[in-house]
Amino acid sequence: MRVTFPHMGNLYISLQGMLQYLGVEVIPPPPSSKRTLTLGSQYGPEFACLPLKLNLGNFIEAGEAGADTIVMAGGCGPCRFGYYAQVEQAILRDLGCAMEMIVLEPPERHITELLVKIKRLAGGRSWWQVIQAIRFGFAKARETDWIEKESFRLRPREIVPGSTDRAYREALALIDGARRWDELEQTREKAADLIAGVMTEMSRSVIKIGIVGEIYTLLEPFSNHDIERQLGYLGVEVDRSIFLSEWINDHLFLGLVKGLRSHKEACDAAHPYLRHTVGGHGQETVGSVVNYARAGFDGAIQLFPFTCMPEIVAESILPDVTASYGIPVLTLIMDEHTGEAGMLTRLEAFVDLLAWRKEKEGPVPA
């Protein structure tokens, strides 16, 4: 059994970490590229959203590399992601590259439902090892999230251009390479050293933007043309409404790990505007913009794939949040035709606008 999975940002680090801990042979797909997208849009349904097309491209490319089993997440609606795995499997079968698909449906009541499915994947391993493997993967997710957050803070303030990106890449590679707990502990320290080694000018004034929206386009840099890095170069410190470890804790562990930001805070903040969950992260998007406005952010950017239903609902409602809190929101919609230059122009204009606004209003009292 050679296992593969779809890419979603740095998900591969923790998922691969968990599977390798269980002794499963892993073949991650090559990083998402133009070719991945071309394959996906060629064989995927025309009106399916961008993540499905990229998933499909990942699977085809992983199949070429020798993978024969896919680990895929599921869902129970109303977002169409819940039916991705079944449609993708049918397409792969038609293409003649049938692979076995193990769909991890999110647990409805208790984390044990997830444990049972992962144990099936692990074959003869004991329950203790399965639990340890999940913990190991989760520890890696928390570590990569920490590195990402640090890079958001450093990039607009770095003295040597590109030094953050270098430290970021090296730190992630270290975390990815750790196989055992003691190794992870060591690489964690080394990664922290790398991050601390980036020279910054902390007094530089920066614009703060919160990025909200649909999880895949938020987490996968290929799908959003590296928006976080582009904004960093424009002198913007970003924050993101969803991080992988928080999502895992909310949806797979059902909030078992305490002390992490939870989507419940965002949903509560959304309540006056959007009073019911609309699937996906629609309600979280509205609530996160409210929270960013309250935290004094200069603006927010909403990202979602073309035709994403929950985010369209959020998009319709966000003007109300802007009206009550005065926070500008830019909506960017991603599909297979989105050009990078066009997006960059819009980002530059948006950041200029925020900078001008900030200058006019003077420093905000802390």
Place this chain on the structure above:
Amino acid sequence: MAITVGIPRALLYYYYYPMWRVFFEELGAKVVLSPPSTKGVLSMGLRHAVDDICLPVKMAFGHVLDLSGRVDCIFLPRLVSVEKREYICPKFLGLPDMVRRLSGLPPLIDVDISLYKNKKGLYEALQKVGALFNANTLAVWRAYRRSLGALKSYFRLLELGLMPSEAMAVMENRVKEAPYVSGDALKVALIGHPYNIYDSYVSMDVINKLRRMGAAVLTAENVSEKTVNRHVSGLPKKLFWTLGRRMIGAAGHYMERQDISGLVYVAAFGCGPDSMTGALIEREARTRHIPFLSLNIDEHTGEAGVVTRLEAFLDMIRWRRCG
């Protein structure tokens, strides 16, 4: 004077209007229905809805705006779920919130209707509506029972092969002419969300166009729930959209029937469920070699293009039948 309740002629009006009408009339209210969709109604919706939303929701915006100023309140429930462990679509979940932002609207009756957990959800929601009309529990219960009866007879009429407008005419005793009899004409299955195919403006009257071209039209609503469920049981995973499940089940049923010559699928541009269910149905039709026409509609669709494609499709089927 009786309170007037506005009901937009949009979205699940095509499923539940007979029920809502009886329910509100039992409570002593007067029901006002928005007029059939027109270009004017749509352009009102277009002005107030975001660009990215689908045509039927833009149309619903237009119908709500059309009612404002003419009624005391508008009935716009949040239809979370109408079947156990199923949803309609994320846009239905957010509809009251999207509409509430529009200015100049009368109060909305936006109770949550969710049968996701169990069937009691409907009755509980209707009790909340009844409380707004100062009706006591017993009166609401009676109205609920009667409205449920109306809904049952409406669905029975649909299963007999009537289209929603014909079935509603029968229920309201305003049938002037004998219902359309198909005889041994060419039979075509028309699959699509009810608010797309039955709104004659949105679908450019595709039902009557097909009929005038000499084809009898059968839709997903003409198939019984039991048949639908028999056909969707073969899916690799239970489909969590009620309307999508019905469309796939009905398409499967029609594809098995020898007397059905072809399948026309109507999807709204940018519709999420359609992108998945449409793909599944098209795949099935292709493997079974059944003529399949996919029509994608949005606010820009031209009528002439649709006519040409329907004509070509029927020509192809007839030519095929001649062998």
